[in-house]
Amino acid sequence: xxxxxxxxxxxxxxxxxxxxxxxxxxxxxxxxxxxxxxxxxxxxxxxxxxxxxxxxxxxxxxxxxxxxxxxxxxxxxxxxxxxxxxxxxxxxxxxxxxxxxxxxxxxxxxxxxxxxxxxxxxxxxxxxxxxxxxxxxxxxxxxxxxxxxxxxxxxxxxxxxxxxxxxxxxxxxxxxxxxxxxxxxxxxxxxxxxxxxxxxxxxxxxxxxxxxxxxxxxxxxxxxxxxxxxxxxxxxxxxxxxxxxxxxxxxxxxxxxxxxxxxxxxxxxxxxxxxxxxxxxxxxxxxxxxxxxxxxxxxxxxxxxxxxxxxxxxxxxxxxxxxxxxxxxxxxxxxxxxxxxxxx
Amino acid sequence: xxxxxxxxxxxxxxxxxxxxxxxxxxxxxxxxxxxxxxxxxxxxxxxxxxxxxxxxxxxxxxxxxxxxxxxxxxxxxxxxxxxxxxxxxxxxxxxxxxxxxxxxxxxxxxxxxxxxxxxxxxxxxxxxxxxxxxxxxxxxxxxxxxxxxxxxxxxxxxxxxxxxxxxxxxxxxxxxxxxxxxxxxxxxxxxxxxxxxxxxxxxxxxxxxxxxxxxxxxxxxxxxxxxxxxxxxxxxxxxxxxxxxxxxxxxxxxxxxxxxxxxxxxxxxxxxxxxxxxxxxxxxxxxxxxxxxxxxxxxxxxxxxxxxxxxxxxxxxxxxxxxxxxxxxxxxxxxxxxxxxxxx
Numbered sequence: 001x002x003x004x005x006x007x008x009x010x011x012x013x014x015x016x017x018x019x020x021x022x023x024x025x026x027x028x029x030x031x032x033x034x035x036x037x038x039x040x041x042x043x044x045x046x047x048x049x050x051x052x053x054x055x056x057x058x059x060x061x062x063x064x065x066x067x068x069x070x071x072x073x074x075x076x077x078x079x080x081x082x083x084x085x086x087x088x089x090x091x092x093x094x095x096x097x098x099x100x101x102x103x104x105x106x107x108x109x110x111x112x113x114x115x116x117x118x119x120x121x122x123x124x125x126x127x128x129x130x131x132x133x134x135x136x137x138x139x140x141x142x143x144x145x146x147x148x149x150x151x152x153x154x155x156x157x158x159x160x161x162x163x164x165x166x167x168x169x170x171x172x173x174x175x176x177x178x179x180x181x182x183x184x185x186x187x188x189x190x191x192x193x194x195x196x197x198x199x200x201x202x203x204x205x206x207x208x209x210x211x212x213x214x215x216x217x218x219x220x221x222x223x224x225x226x227x228x229x230x231x232x233x234x235x236x237x238x239x240x241x242x243x244x245x246x247x248x249x250x251x252x253x254x255x256x257x258x259x260x261x262x263x264x265x266x267x268x269x270x271x272x273x274x275x276x277x278x279x280x281x282x283x284x285x286x287x288x289x290x291x292x293x294x295x296x297x298x299x300x301x302x303x304x305x306x307x308x309x310x311x312x313x314x315x316x317x318x319x320x321x322x323x324x325x326x327x328x329x330x331x332x333x334x335x336x337x338x339x340x341x342x343x344x
Numbered sequence: 345x346x347x348x349x350x351x352x353x354x355x356x357x358x359x360x361x362x363x364x365x366x367x368x369x370x371x372x373x374x375x376x377x378x379x380x381x382x383x384x385x386x387x388x389x390x391x392x393x394x395x396x397x398x399x400x401x402x403x404x405x406x407x408x409x410x411x412x413x414x415x416x417x418x419x420x421x422x423x424x425x426x427x428x429x430x431x432x433x434x435x436x437x438x439x440x441x442x443x444x445x446x447x448x449x450x451x452x453x454x455x456x457x458x459x460x461x462x463x464x465x466x467x468x469x470x471x472x473x474x475x476x477x478x479x480x481x482x483x484x485x486x487x488x489x490x491x492x493x494x495x496x497x498x499x500x501x502x503x504x505x506x507x508x509x510x511x512x513x514x515x516x517x518x519x520x521x522x523x524x525x526x527x528x529x530x531x532x533x534x535x536x537x538x539x540x541x542x543x544x545x546x547x548x549x550x551x552x553x554x555x556x557x558x559x560x561x562x563x564x565x566x567x568x569x570x571x572x573x574x575x576x577x578x579x580x581x582x583x584x585x586x587x588x589x590x591x592x593x594x595x596x597x598x599x600x601x602x603x604x605x606x607x608x609x610x611x612x613x614x615x616x617x618x619x620x621x622x623x624x625x626x627x628x629x630x631x632x633x634x635x636x637x638x639x640x641x642x643x644x645x646x647x648x649x650x651x652x653x654x655x656x657x658x659x660x661x662x663x664x665x666x667x668x669x670x671x672x673x674x675x676x677x678x679x680x681x682x683x684x685x686x687x688x
Contacts, residue, residue, distance in 0.1 A: 011355040011373075018613075018634065021537025023547055025397055026613050026634035029355075029373070053369055116672030130474045141672060193365025194677045203367055269362075269370050289633035290362070290370035328460030328485060333538045 012046030015287070015301075015342050016294040018325070020334040027339065028294035030270065032285035034306050035210035037218035039184055042281060042306070044207065045343065051191050051203030052286045057267030059146050060086045060233050060275070061182055061212055065174045066149040067229035071156035075105055077149075082236035083243035084145030088266055090246025091120025091140035098243070099144045106148075106155050113138040113147045114165040115197030122246050143197035145243075150175075150199075167192065167200040176202060181226070182215055183208035196268060206284045209273060213282030217263070217275035234277060237263050250296045250320065254303075257313035262303060266292070272299040279308050293336060296320050301338050356390030359631070359645075359686050360638040362669065364678040371683065372638035374614065376629035378650050379554035381562035383528055386625065386650070388551065389687065395535050395547030396630045401611030403490050404430045404577050404619070405526055405556055409518045410493040411573035415500035419449055421493075426580035427587035428489030432610055434590030435464025435484035442587070443488045450492075450499050457482040457491045458509040459541030466590050487541035489587075494519075494543075511536065511544040520546065525570070526559055527552035540612060550628045553617060557626030561607070561619035578621060581607050594640045594664065598647075601657035606647060610636070616643040623652050637680060640664050645682050 016028040031046030041048075063085040066072045072082065081102055089095040103109055119136045120126045129136060138144060150171045154161050157170070164171040180187050183204055191203030215222060219230035237244055241255035244265070254264045263275040270287030272295045283302050287294040300320035303309065309317075323336040360372040375390030385392075407429040410416050416426065425446055433439040447453055461480045464470045473480060482488060494515045498505050501514070508515040524531050527548055535547030559566060563574035581588055585599035588609070598608045607619040614631030616639045627646050631638040644664035647653065653661075667680040 020397060020545070022535035023395065023397075023537070025537070026632060028633050051367065053364060053367075114673070116674060118672045127474045130471045131477065133475065191366035193367070193369070194671060194675055196671045196677075198671060198673045198675060201364070287633075288370060289372050289631075289635055289638070291633055291635065294633070327538060327540045327542060328462045329458070329542045330460060331538055331542060333540075 010047055012288055013342065014339040015045065015285075016297045016336065017339045018334060018336050020325075025334065028287050028289060028291050030285055030287040030294065030298060031206055032283065032298065032302060033207045033210040034281055034283050034302065035207060035214050037214040037221065037280045037282070039211050041207060043343070048206040048210075050205065052206055052209075052271065053191075053193055053195075053201045053203055053269070054209050054273070054284070055195060055201055055267035055269060055271050056088045056143065057265050057271040057273040057284070058179065058209065058212070059088070060216060060237060060263065060265055060273075061179060062146060062175050063149055063233050064178050064226065064229040065153045065171070067232050068225050069153045069156055069174075071152040072232075074156045075102070075152055077102070077152065079232075079236040080240045080243050081145070081148075082232060083240035085149035086233060086237055086265065087145045087244045088121070088142040088251075089145060089243065090122025090125050090249060091142065092122050092125045092246050095145070095243065095246065096139045099139050099148050102148045103151070106152060108151055108155070108161065110138050112151060112161055113141070113144055115141040115143050115147050117141060122248070124247060141197055147197065165198040165200075172200055179204065179212065182212035184211055206286060209284035210282040213273045213275040213284060214280060215282070217277045217282055218280030234260070234263055234275070253316050254313060257311075257316045258309070259311070259313070261309055262307055262313060264299060264303070266295065270295040272296070274299055274303055276307055279306070281306055297323065297336050297338070301343060305343050354391055356632055357686065358683040359389065360641045360680065361683045362678060362680050364669075369678065372631050372633060372635050374629055374631040374638065374642060375550055376627065376642065376646060377551045377554040378625055378627050378646065379551060379558050381558040381565065381624045381626070383555050385551060387687070392550040392554075394549065396550055396553075396615065397535075397537055397539075397545045397547055397613070398553050398617070398628070399539060399545055399611035399613060399615050400432045400487065401609050401615040401617040401628070402523065402553065402556070403432070404560060404581060404607065404609055404617075405523060406490060406519050407493055407577050408522050408570065408573040409497045409515075411576050412569050413497045413500055413518075415496040416576075418500045419446070419496055421446070421496065423576075423580040424584045424587050425489070425492075426576060427584035429493035430577060430581055430609065431489045431588045432465070432486040432595075433489060433587065434466025434469050434593060435486065436466050436469045436590050439489070439587065439590065440483045443483050443492050446492045447495070450496060452495055452499070452505065454482050456495060456505055457485070457488055459485040459487050459491050461485060466592075468591060485541055491541065509542040509544075516544055523548065523556065526556035528555055550630060553628035554626040557617045557619040557628060558624060559626070561621045561626055562624030578604070578607055578619065597660050598657060601655075601660045602653070603655070603657070605653055606651055606657060608643060608647070610639065614639040616640070618643055618647055620651055623650070625650055641667065641680050641682070645687060649687050
């Protein structure tokens with residue numbers, strides 16, 4: 001009953017803190033790994049060997065089978081749609097129309113998507129639907145592009161489309177094999193959970209996730225078909241930042257300003273990944289408590305530290321790495337910033 | 345650069361964890377105190393002597409001057425309006441109309457409110473305004489009832505109303521003196537911040553906040569005017585749960601089911617307070633990372649453990665203490681629950 005600091009002995013370090021006036025009001029712990037394409041660990045903080053669910057932060061990897069199976073070429077999938085396959089999108093008209101058209105080209109429709117409906121993540125898109133009295137559908141689910149890509153592989157290979165979200169369906173087996181290869185880690189005994197959109201999510205060490213992102217950034221040592229897939233995914237995300245997220249979203253802002261020098265992807269519960277084609281590094285992090293604000297700040301800080309970046313993206317990242325907080329009246333009340341001593 | 349677990353040596357314990365499938369996905373650390381009206385510490389977890397900003401969780405205390413100054417009676421303020429003074433409300437029609445009418449009775453209007461405008465916290469209220477194309481005003485600010493109460497004391501005592509949110513204004517000096525008395529703690533050197541609605545927020549030890557809430561629950565030893573104020577605040581919150589928050593909100597649900605046996609109040613950045621008139625206990629907690637979901641779960645768990653409650657409120661609290669999580673498709677994906685060993 002008394003004060004007990006030992007309930008979770010292996011505490012990850014505090015990465016991000018929020019100040020208000022004279023003091024730190026809130027703090028976010030987490031773990032992060034920076035790894036190169038050969039698997040060499042450049043830097044870590046916290047426990048990067050413990051499994052975490054990478055959630056949507058590995059959508060760029062989950063998109064590989066779309067290319068490797070030949071489904072993308074069979075269905076004339078454009079770079080904008082490959083970017084959409086990697087997206088946690090805002091549910092804006094442009095995203096929804098693209099998913100609808102793509103499904104149509106495969107002879108499928110919204111009812112074939114197995115991810116549940118939710119209000120668009122984009123504030124303007126959500127308000128627009130509310131004003132119009134229009135319902136939220138499965139195409140508005142932020143993962144609908146990834147689902148279209150998964151359906152494309154099943155359709156192309158003559159597999160049943162129904163049940164493609166089941167862990168035992170060939171679609172998900174391909175994703176698992178891909179993750180094992182890219183992360184250099186076996187997943188037979190990996191913790192299994194169900195993602196927000198219904199697909200399986202497998203617990204992986206952050207180090208392995210960072211390694212996989214490094215190989216996306218520097219695919220030279222992958223087998224040719226996989227290296228080609230990595231190059232097409234990277235090029236698509238860089239060329240179509242709006243498709244990867246949307247208006248006012250961190251990933252879109254950083255991708256747009258990065259000009260292909262940095263790929264970033266958010267995941268639920270405080271996960272973030274980055275791939276740096278220039279330096280061949282991959283980054284993966286997870287905020288213990290799942291906070292988006294801290295994950296965005298932390299990936300910005302690590303990209304400033306390890307990205308070897310230049311130009312406009314530095315300003316975008318700096319704005320997230322040390323973010324002035326204002327209240328509803330517009331008064332500055334504090335700052336979201338790296339915790340003292342981090343990342344060192 | 346290597347793994348470093350010592351950046352924040354005095355880690356608070358993990359109170360709440362979120363599972364997904366086979367493992368814990370996210371975890372929330374925090375501190376909590378259970379104190380009686382005499383100041384006796386019944387139980388604590390984590391560092392309860394470090395200052396935290398209590399934010400909106402002390403609105404029931406900030407409402408005392410409305411009663412103690414005689415402003416409530418001078419302006420015919422009803423119990424529903426006293427509850428609104430303690431509220432972080434949804435910005436529903438019923439809240440907005442009540443604040444507008446109250447301001448009108450004092451010869452004031454929305455422009456006298458110094459808290460900035462924001463979209464109503466209530467999902468239905470927000471959607472309704474969006475559908476109607478109506479703007480969000482200062483009356484929609486979740487703190488507008490507290491601001492009306494603060495304006496009432498200034499108006500009643502002939503003080504200027506402009507600038508009532510300044511730390512040096514008599515309104516805020518009264519609140520500070522009240523908090524010092526109720527919490528049994530000096531605040532001259534307290535960390536000072538600006539709250540979301542523009543008023544000062546003073547850093548206080550959680551133990552002192554819990555003590556103040558215990559004295560709200562059991563005001564027998566307060567001076568008569570203060571004890572009377574405590575009783576009117578407690579009775580108003582119990583009689584008008586909807587005014588304290590609104591549709592689908594934790595505080596309203598617990599107040600409504602509690603029948604006067606338990607008062608609860610949420611605050612931003614993961615703060616929660618409770619006052620238990622039956623047992624004379626006060627509770628205050630802060631989740632380190634500021635997460636609402638964890639603060640609600642933690643206060644529910646502590647109320648089940650220390651509330652000596654019965655009846656329908658137990659079901660409401662149990663639903664928050666161990667909350668099944670579902671994804672957008674309605675599939676059960678995990679549970680939000682107390683961390684292993686907590687609260688013991």
